Amino acid sequence: MSEEMEVMPIVWVVDDDASIRWVLEAALEDKPYIVKVFDSPLMALKSIEDFPPSAVLSDVRMPDMDGLTFMEAIHEKDKQIPVIIMTAHADLDTAVKSYQSEAFEYLPKPFDIDEATSLIERAVKRYLSGGMVKSRRSNKASKQPLNIIGGAPAMQEVFRVLGRVSKLDVTVLINGETGTGKELVARALHELSPRSEGPFVALNTAAIPRELLESELFGHEKGAFTGAHSQRIGRFEQADGGTLFLDEIGDMPVDLQTRLLRVLNDGSFYRVGGRNPIHTNVRIVAATHQNMEKLVREGRFREDLLYRLNIIRIKVPALRERREDIPLLARYYLEQEAKALGLEEKTLSKEVEKFLSSQQWPGNVRQLRSLCTWLTIMAPDKTVYIEDLPLELQEPSEDLSGELENDNWETPLRRWAQQFLSTGKEGLHTSAEPKFETVLIQESLKASGQHKQKAAALLGWGRNTLTRKMQALGLED
Ligand SMILES: Nc1ncnc2c1ncn2[C@@H]1O[C@H](COP(=O)(O)OP(=O)(O)OP(=O)(O)O)[C@@H](O)[C@H]1O
Numbered sequence: 330m331s332e333e334m335e336v337m338p339i340v341w342v343v344d345d346d347a348s349i350r351w352v353l354e355a356a357l358e359d360k361p362y363i364v365k366v367f368d369s370p371l372m373a374l375k376s377i378e379d380f381p382p383s384a385v386l387s388d389v390r391m392p393d394m395d396g397l398t399f400m401e402a403i404h405e406k407d408k409q410i411p412v413i414i415m416t417a418h419a420d421l422d423t424a425v426k427s428y429q430s431e432a433f434e435y436l437p438k439p440f441d442i443d444e445a446t447s448l449i450e451r452a453v454k455r456y457l458s459g460g461m462v463k464s465r466r467s468n469k470a471s472k473q474p475l476n477i478i479g480g481a482p483a484m485q486e487v488f489r490v491l492g493r494v495s496k497l498d499v500t501v502l503i504n505g506e507t508g509t510g511k512e513l514v515a516r517a518l519h520e521l522s523p524r525s526e527g528p529f530v531a532l533n534t535a536a537i538p539r540e541l542l543e544s545e546l547f548g549h550e551k552g553a554f555t556g557a558h559s560q561r562i563g564r565f566e567q568a569d570g571g572t573l574f575l576d577e578i579g580d581m582p583v584d585l586q587t588r589l590l591r592v593l594n595d596g597s598f599y600r601v602g603g604r605n606p607i608h609t610n611v612r613i614v615a616a617t618h619q620n621m622e623k624l625v626r627e628g629r630f631r632e633d634l635l636y637r638l639n640i641i642r643i644k645v646p647a648l649r650e651r652r653e654d655i656p657l658l659a660r661y662y663l664e665q666e667a668k669a670l671g672l673e674e675k676t677l678s679k680e681v682e683k684f685l686s687s688q689q690w691p692g693n694v695r696q697l698r699s700l701c702t703w704l705t706i707m708a709p710d711k712t713v714y715i716e717d718l719p720l721e722l723q724e725p726s727e728d729l730s731g732e733l734e735n736d737n738w739e740t741p742l743r744r745w746a747q748q749f750l751s752t753g754k755e756g757l758h759t760s761a762e763p764k765f766e767t768v769l770i771q772e773s774l775k776a777s778g779q780h781k782q783k784a785a786a787l788l789g790w791g792r793n794t795l796t797r798k799m800q801a802l803g804l805e806d
Contacts, residue, residue: 337361337362337363338361338362338363338383338384338453338456338457339362339363339364339365339380339381339382339383340357340362340363340364340365340382340383340384340385340386340449340453341364341365341366341367341373341380341382341384341385341386341387342354342357342364342365342366342367342386343366343367343368343369343370343373343385343386343387343388343391343396343399344366344368344387344388344391344415345368345369345388345391345392346388347368349388349415349438350366350368352442353366353386353442353445354366356442356445356446357446357449360446360449360450362383362449362453363380365380365382369391369392369393369394370387370391370393370394370396370398370399370402371393371394373385373399374399374402374403377403377406381406381407382403382410383410383452383453383456383457384410384411384412384413384433384449384452384453384456385400385403385410385411385412385413386412386413386415386436386445386448386449387399387400387412387413387414387415388415388416389414389415389416389423390416396414396416397414397423397426399412400412400414409456410456411433411434411452411453411455411456412433413433413434413435413436413445413448413449413452414434414435414436415435415436415437415438415440415445416435416436416437416438421477421479421488421491421492421517423435423488424485424488424489424491424492425488425491425492425495425521433448433452433455434448434452435489435492436448437482437485437486437488437489439482476661477510477513477514477517478654478657478658478661479651479654479657480653480654480657481646481650481651481652481653481654482651483646483650483651484646484651484654486644487514487643487644487645487646490641490643491514491517491518491521491643494518494641495518495521495522496521496522496523497522498522498523498524498612499612499640499641500593500612500613500614500615500637500638500639500640500641501515501518501614501615501640501641501642501643502578502614502615502616502617502621502638502639502640502641502642502643503515503614503615503616503617503642503643503644503645504616504617504618504621504642504643504644504645505616505618505644505645505646505647506618506647506691506693507618507692507693507695507789507790507791507794508648508692508693508694508695508696508791509645509646509647509648509693509694510645510693510694511576511616511618511645512531512574512576512616514643514645515529515531515572515574515576515614515616516529516574518572518614519571519572519574519612519614522572522612524570524571524572524612527568527569527570527571527572528567528568528569528570528571528572529568529571529572529574530564530567530568530571530572530573530574531574531576532545532546532564532573532574532575532576533576533577533793534575534576534577534578534580534581535576535577535580535793535794535797536577536793536796536797538800539582542581542582542585543585543588543601544557544561544563544600544601545563545564546563546564546565546585546588546589547563547565547588547598547599547600547601548560548561548562548563548565548566548600548601548603548607549561549563549600549601549602549603550600550601550602550603552602553600553601553602553603554601554602557601557602560600561600563600565592565598565607565609565611566607566609568609568611569609569610569611570610570611571611571612572611572612572613572614573611573612573613573614574614574615574616575613575614575615575616576615576616576793577616577617577618577793578615578616578617578638579617579618579619579621579624579629579630580619581630583629583630583631586630586631586634587631587634589634590631590633590634590637592609593613593634593637593638594637596608596609596610597609613638615638621635621639622635647690647693648690648693648694648696648697649688649689649690652686652687653686655682655685655686655688655690655697656677656682656685656686658694658697658698659677659682659685659697659700659701660677662697662698662701662702663675663676663677663701663704663705665701666701666702666705667705670702670705670706672705672706673711674705674711675704675705675708675711675712675713676711676712676713677712677713678712678713678714678715680714680715681713681714681715681717681718684715684718685697685700688722691789692785692786692789692790692791695786695791696786696789699782699783699786700718700719700722703719704717704718707719721787742761745761746761749761763802766798766802767802767804769788770784770788770795770798770799770802770804771804773785773787773788781795781796
C-alpha cells in the first residue's frame with residue numbers, strides 16, 4: 330500500500346449504473362478520499378481487505394447482489410462502516426429496512442450531488458472518530474403488509490421520514506389534502522412501531538358532532554349525562570398500548586384541545602362524569618388538511634398543543650404534485666379491483682395514462698382509486714381508451730379557469746352580489762357560500778343517484794367532508 334493510501338480514507342461507490350458511478354467519482358475527485366468504484370458488490374467485497382472503506386455508497390438493485398445484503402456482508406467484516414443506501418426504486422420497505430439495519434442513511438435517487446457528497450463526508454468523519462453505529466435492528470419480523478405506492482421524489486421523502494421514525498415512539502402530525510393517503514401513512518407508522526401488536530384506533534374529529542366528541546374520546550360513566558345509560562369506554566382507552574389516529578385534528582373544539590393536551594402531558598384523564606383518573610399509554614398520530622399555523626393565528630387551535638403534536642411532521646403531497654405516480658397507482662388499483670371483484674384486469678392505453686397524468690385530481694388518490702373501480706366494472710374491453718372514461722373526465726380540464734369562464738355562471742353571481750351590496754347589508758360571502766355549496770352538493774347527489782360516496786368523489790371531497798357539510802347545511806335526507 331502506498332503512503333497516500335494509508336492516510337487517506339477510502340470511499341466505495343457501488344452501482345451497476347455507469348453514469349452514477351461516473352458522476353459520483355467526479356464529484357468526489359477533489360475531496361481528500363481515495364474513491365474506489367465498483368459495478369458489482371461481489372467485486373467490492375473481494376477487495377475489502379486491500380481497500381477497507383471508511384464509508385460506502387451503494388445502490389439497492391444490482392444484478393449479482395442487492396444493496397441490503399451487501400450491507401450485511403460489509404458489516405460482518407466491520408460493523409462500524411457506514412453504508413449509504415441509494416435507490417431509484419425505493420418503496421417503503423427499502424426505506425424502513427435500511428433504517429432498521431445499520432445503514433447510515435438512505436438516499437433516494439435522483440439525488441442532489443451536494444447532498445450525496447456531504448453525506449459521505451459525515452459518514453467518513455463519524456467512522457474515523459470511532460462513533461458507534463447503533464444497531465436499530467429489532468423486531469425483524471415486524472409485519473409490513475401496507476402497500477403505499479410512490480416513486481415520485483415527493484413520496485420518497487415521505488418514506489424517508491417513515492423509515493426514520495419507524496421505531497420511535499414520537500407524536501407525528503400528517504399534513505395533506507383529502508384522499509392523499511394520510512390514514513395510510515398513519516397505519517404505516519403504527520405497523521412499523523413497537524406498538525404494532527397493540528390496537529390502531531382511528532377517530533375522525535370532523536365527522537362526530539361536537540357534543541359527542543368528548544365522550545367518544547374519553548368515554549363516560551353511567552348517568553354522566555342524559556342518555557348515558559351505561560358506562561362507555563372512549564377511544565383513548567381502546568387505544569391503550571397502541572396508536573390513536575386523530576383525523577382532522579384542526580376541527581377539534583378548543584375545550585377538547587385543552588383536555589387532549591392534558592392527557593398528552595400526564596398520560597391520564599377522567600371519563601366524562603368520572604372521578605378516578607384513567608392511565609393510558611397511547612401514541613398519538615394526528616392528521617389535517619388545514620394550515621395549522623393559520624388556525625393558531627386565528628385563535629382556533631392551541632399553540633401549545635400544536636407544538637406537542639408537531640414533533641415530527643409528514644407532508645403527504647397532492648397527487649398532482651407527483652404525476653409520475655398516477656400510472657403506477659392506476660395499474661396497482663386496476664389489479665386490486667379486478668381481483669376483489671373477480672373480473673378481468675383492465676389495462677390503460679398509453680393515451681389514457683397520459684391523459685390521467687395531466688388531470689388535477691382534487692380528490693387525490695381516493696378519486697383515482699374510485700375511477701379504477703369504475704373502469705374495472707364499466708370499460709367494455711381489456712384495454713381502456715379515452716372514450717371509455719366517464720364523461721365528466723373526458724372533458725378537457727387542464728385549464729380550470731377557462732372552463733369556468735365558458736360556463737359563465739359568474740355573470741348572474743356578480744349581479745346577485747351587486748344587488749346584495751346595494752341594500753347596504755354585510756356578510757356577502759357568508760350568505761353566498763351555503764347557497765353555492767348547496768347547489769353543488771344537490772347536483773352531485775343527483776348525478777350519482779343519491780350515492781354519497783360517489784357524490785363526494787364528484788365534488789372532489791372525502792365522504793366525511795360531504796357528511797359534515799350536509800349536516801351543517803341541513804341537507805340530511
Ligand atoms: N400512496 C398510496 N398508495 C396506495 N394507495 C393509496 C395511496 N395513497 C392513498 N391511497 C388510497 O387512497 C384512499 C384514500 O386514502 P386515505 O384514506 O389514507 O386518505 P386521507 O388523506 O386520510 O383522506 P381524508 O383526509 O379524506 O380522510 C385509500 O383507499 C388509500 O388506500
